[in-house]
Amino acid sequence: MPATDLKPWLKSTQEQVDAALRSFLPRENAAPKTIHKAMRYSIFAGGKRLRPVLCLAAAEACGGDVSEALAPACAVEVMHTYSLVHDDLPCMDDDDLRRGRPTSHKVFGEGMAVLTGDALLTEAFAILARTPATKRYSVGDYVREFAETGGSRKLIGGQVLDLEGEGKQLNKAQLIRIHEAKTAALLTCSVRLGAMTANSTPRKLEALTEFGYNLGLAFQVIDDILDVTQTTEMLGKTAGKDEAVDKSTYPAILGLDKSRKEAARLTRKALKSLEVFGKKGSRLEQIARYLLEREY
Amino acid sequence: MPATDLKPWLKSTQEQVDAALRSFLPRENAAPKTIHKAMRYSIFAGGKRLRPVLCLAAAEACGGDVSEALAPACAVEVMHTYSLVHDDLPCMDDDDLRRGRPTSHKVFGEGMAVLTGDALLTEAFAILARTPATKRYSVGDYVREFAETGGSRKLIGGQVLDLEGEGKQLNKAQLIRIHEAKTAALLTCSVRLGAMTANSTPRKLEALTEFGYNLGLAFQVIDDILDVTQTTEMLGKTAGKDEAVDKSTYPAILGLDKSRKEAARLTRKALKSLEVFGKKGSRLEQIARYLLEREY
Secondary structure, eight states, X not given: OOGGGHHHHHHHHHHHHHHHHHHHSOOTTSSSHHHHHHHHHXXXXXXXXXXXXXXXXXXXXXXXXXXXXXXXXXXXXXXXXXXXXXXXXXXTTOOSEETTEEOHHHHHOHHHHHHHHHHHHHHHHHHHTTSOOOSSOXXXXXXXXXXXXXXXXXXXXXXXXXXXXXXXXXXXXXXXXXXXXXXXXXXXXXXXXXXXXXXXXXXXXXXXXXXXXXXXXHHHHHHHHHHXXXXXXXXXXXXXXXXXXXXXXXXXXXXXXXXXXXXXXXXXXXXXXTGGGGGGGHHHHHXXXXXXXXXX | OOGGGHHHHHHHHHHHHHHHHHHHSOOTTSSSHHHHHHHHHHHTSOOOOHHHHHHHHHHHHTTOOGGGGHHHXXXXXXXXXXXXXXXXSTTTTOOSEETTEEOHHHHHOHHHHHHHHHHHXXXXXXXXXXXOOOSSOOHHHHHHHHHHHHSTTTHHHHHHHHHHHTTSOOOHHHHHHHHIIIIIHHHHHHHHHHHHHTTOOHHHXXXXXXXXXXXXXXHHHHHHHHHHHSOHHHHSSOTTHHHHTTOOOHHHHHOXXXXXXXXXXXXXXXXXXXXXXXXXXXXXXXXXXXXXXXXX
C-alpha cells in the first residue's frame, strides 16, 4: 500500500469518526443547553482524530470490521478532549488557545468548563459501553481497560506529575514517566480497544501494546519539539509555552538534535512491533511514519 | 422488623462499605502519592454512605446476595464524592467545609482538586465494572445506567442548572427539575443497580425507580430545611449558605412549614412503591423513615 493512499483514507476516516461523534453525543439543543453546546464546542474544534484513527486501523490490522470499532474510537477521542478541557483550566496549565480557538473556560467560564470536562468523561464511558462484545472480550473488559488508562496511575497521574514538576528540573527518566502516563497510555489503549473489537489474539494485542507505547512516546517528543520550533498559528495553541513556564521537555533536556533522533528511534521501535501483522499492518505503519514526518 | 434494628444494621453496613472502598481504591502510597492521598481524603471524610446503603438494601429487597452489590454500592459513593469535590471548587459553589473538614482544594490546591474529582469519577467506573453480570443484566447495562445518571442530562445537568440559577428567583417546577437531576437521579440509580445485581424483575425495578425518585426529592427538601435550621457544626458544612448566596430552595419558595409537609408527602409516596416487596422491603422502608425523621 503506497504512502500516497494515506491522506484520502485519513480524511474519510476522520469524517466517519466525526459523524459517529455527532450521533453519539447529546444534541446541542438538549436541556440544559449550555453544557451540550460546550461539549460540542470542544469536540468539534478540528482535532486530528489521531486516537480514533489508530483505533480503527488497529481493528483493521486484526481483520476486524471497522464499524464495530467506531464506539471505542469515539470514546478515546472524548476522553482525550475532556483531559484537554481540564488541563487548560486556569488552575492547571492556564491556556487561552486550543486547536486555534479560545479554550472552553474562556468561552463558557471556569465552572462550566469543569462541568464540561466531567460530562465528556462520563459520556466517554457511555459511548464505550455501546461497543459489541466479542468471543474473547466483554464490555466489562473494555471498561476496565479504559478506566485504568484514564485513571490516577496513568492519564490523570501524568497530569499530576506534570503539575508537580513545573518549575523543577526533571531528568529524562522522570520526563519519560510523564509521557508514558499522559500520552502513551491513551494511544496504547486506542489500538488495544480497536484490536479487542476484532477479537484479537493475545499475541497481536501484545504487539499493539508495544506499538502504542513507543508511538506514544515518539509522538510526545515530537510535540515537545514542535512547541519550540513552530508558531502559535501553526500549532493552534500557544507556542513556546513549555519554555515560558520553565517546563522540562525533551528539547530542554537533550537538545533539538538528539530529540529528533530519539523520535526517529522510538518510531522505528514502534514499526518493528507491527511485523506480526504482515501486510495487514500497513495502515498502522503509514500512520506512524506520517506522525514522524510531521514538519518539525 | 422493628425500627430499633436499623441503627446496628446501618453501622455494620457502613463498615462493610468502607472496607470495600479501601480495597477497591488505589493505595495511598501508590505513585503519584498526592492524588491517591487526596482521593482517600475525600472518600474517608465520614460520609453517611446513604447511597451504598440504599444499593445494598435494594439488592436485599430483591432477594439478592449483598456481597454481589458491593461494587456498585461503592461506585455510586465514589461518583457522589467526585461531584462534591468539584461542586465545592472556588469556580463552582466555593465551599471551604465539607463533612466537617476543609474541602479538597483547601488542602491540596485547586488543580489537584480538579484532578482528584476526575480520578474519582474514572475510578467509579472501574469499580462498577467489577460487578458480576446476572441473567437479565450485563456489565454493559450497569455502565450505561451509571453513565446516564452521572451525565450531562442528570447529575452534571443539575449542577449546570444550579450554577445558572444562582441569584435568580426560581419557581417550584424549576427547583424540582434541579433536585431530580442533582439528587434523585443518583439515589434512583443506587437502588436500581442494587436490584440489577439481584437479577430483579422489570416490575420490581420499576417500583424501585419510583421509590428512589420520591425519596431523592424528599431527601433534598430536608437538606434545604437543615441548611436553614441547623448550625455549621451540626451540618459539617457551612450553614445558611443557600440564603447567603441567594439560592432558591424549598424553604425560600414554600416556607419551612410547607416544606416539611412536602418532605413527608414525598416520603409517603416513596413508601407506597415498596408495597410490591412485602416484608422484604422493610429495610428500605426503615431507611426512608429514618431519613424523614432526621432532626429538622
